[in-house]
Amino acid sequence: MSNNDSIEANDEDTRIEIVFFKSDTCAFCPRAEEVLLETIGDFEENTFRLETINVSKNPEKGEEYGVFALPTIMIGGVSVTGIPEPGMIFKMILGAKARQRRGAK
Amino acid sequence: MSDDYSIERVKTGIPGLDELIEGGFPLGDTILIAGKAGTGKSILANQFLYRGAIEYSEPGVLVTLEESPEKIKRNMMRFGMDFGKLEEEGMLAIVDLSPSKEATPVSIGEYPSFDLSGLEAIILNHVKRMKAKRVVIDTLSIMAYKFKSRDILREEFFKLTANITRSGCTLLLTSEIPAQNDGLGVFDIEAFLASGVIVLYNEKISETTRSRSVEVLKLRGSKHSSRIHSMRITDEGIRVWPGEISPGV
Ligand SMILES: Nc1ncnc2c1ncn2[C@@H]1O[C@H](COP(=O)(O)OP(=O)(O)OP(=O)(O)O)[C@@H](O)[C@H]1O
Ligand SMILES: [Mg+2]
Numbered sequence: 001m002s003n004n005d006s007i008e009a010n011d012e013d014t015r016i017e018i019v020f021f022k023s024d025t026c027a028f029c030p031r032a033e034e035v036l037l038e039t040i041g042d043f044e045e046n047t048f049r050l051e052t053i054n055v056s057k058n059p060e061k062g063e064e065y066g067v068f069a070l071p072t073i074m075i076g077g078v079s080v081t082g083i084p085e086p087g088m089i090f091k092m093i094l095g096a097k098a099r100q101r102r103g104a105k
Numbered sequence: 106m107s108d109d110y111s112i113e114r115v116k117t118g119i120p121g122l123d124e125l126i127e128g129g130f131p132l133g134d135t136i137l138i139a140g141k142a143g144t145g146k147s148i149l150a151n152q153f154l155y156r157g158a159i160e161y162s163e164p165g166v167l168v169t170l171e172e173s174p175e176k177i178k179r180n181m182m183r184f185g186m187d188f189g190k191l192e193e194e195g196m197l198a199i200v201d202l203s204p205s206k207e208a209t210p211v212s213i214g215e216y217p218s219f220d221l222s223g224l225e226a227i228i229l230n231h232v233k234r235m236k237a238k239r240v241v242i243d244t245l246s247i248m249a250y251k252f253k254s255r256d257i258l259r260e261e262f263f264k265l266t267a268n269i270t271r272s273g274c275t276l277l278l279t280s281e282i283p284a285q286n287d288g289l290g291v292f293d294i295e296a297f298l299a300s301g302v303i304v305l306y307n308e309k310i311s312e313t314t315r316s317r318s319v320e321v322l323k324l325r326g327s328k329h330s331s332r333i334h335s336m337r338i339t340d341e342g343i344r345v346w347p348g349e350i351s352p353g354v
Pocket of ligand 1 (some may be wrong): 146
């Protein structure tokens with residue numbers, strides 16, 4: 001991602017937060033990650049802030065979020081578990097955008 | 106069987122119960138505590154951890170999938186069991202995976218392609234850190250409401266229990282028996298998942314009274330009592346009367 005932040009009116013981060021939860025042993029995680037990256041690749045750069053949490057390496061983080069079934073993708077406070085259909089990710093992104101717009105007023 | 110002698114026992118911490126099961130739970134086994142709502146499953150499991158820490162210096166890990174840690178501490182304090190203090194002393198870790206947690210996302214979808222490797226990593230992290238000897242998961246049943254894919258849960262729970270007990274811990278799982286149900290829980294595999302099964306009852310014996318009791322349904326390598334024994338919840342927690350056969354059930 002580029003650091004082309006200059007067009008933003010304030011320094012508030014308006015990017016949509018995505019957290020991808022995986023583990024070292026999870027057989028379905030690589031495919032879920034692919035689907036996620038492909039889907040968000042269709043959006044403009046800098047639309048998202050993507051964080052990946054490997055629960056094997058960072059169990060405290062998984063515990064903090066209460067996420068223990070893997071893979072899980074969290075977008076703006078809602079989540080989906082298992083290998084998602086791209087349409088589902090799309091819906092979650094639109095939902096997060098809508099909530100963000102409402103919240104921004 | 107001659108190798109019965111070699112089974113090491115873990116004291117249950119429930120007065121009267123050890124006498125029914127040749128001295129305690131077999132070390133490193135998975136024990137299912139099944140019963141309908143309000144029969145005392147959580148109190149029994151928590152008391153197992155508390156007494157284990159206080160009397161036998163065995164650190165414990167309590168994985169709560171349903172009640173918040175605050176509520177558990179409040180409940181157990183009524184029996185004089187100070188879980189906050191155990192935590193401070195490094196004898197207990199409460200792993201909060203209850204739905205009430207603020208940071209927990211709202212699940213809006215599930216595909217039948219996931220595992221519980223995250224749960225295992227979270228639990229084993231505490232087991233190693235604490236050098237825990239006792240682990241409780243309260244309650245298994247809530248997983249059936251959280252996830253649709255029962256087949257995955259069944260398989261994953263077999264793996265999970267094996268990997269927890271392999272670390273040398275004795276594991277207690279609680280399972281709620283739905284009101285109109287003859288089995289031991291919502292998954293139909295509860296009995297196979299565990300090498301020991303304890304069932305708690307609180308049956309109506311007349312229009313105005315109920316009677317609590319406990320039954321040891323199975324226990325690996327143990328000549329356990331096959332009767333249903335009286336049990337009470339007192340100000341000091343759960344107590345079993347080994348000599349008293351329950352009038353109910
Ligand atoms: N101080 C006390 N003295 C006697 N009984 C008590 C006391 N405190 C709680 N109880 C009883 O304990 C029972 C609840 O125990 P517990 O929470 O362990 O049940 P449970 O089997 O885990 O229930 P659930 O399936 O709802 O989780 C209630 O029936 C309550 O009446
Ligand atoms: Mg309970």
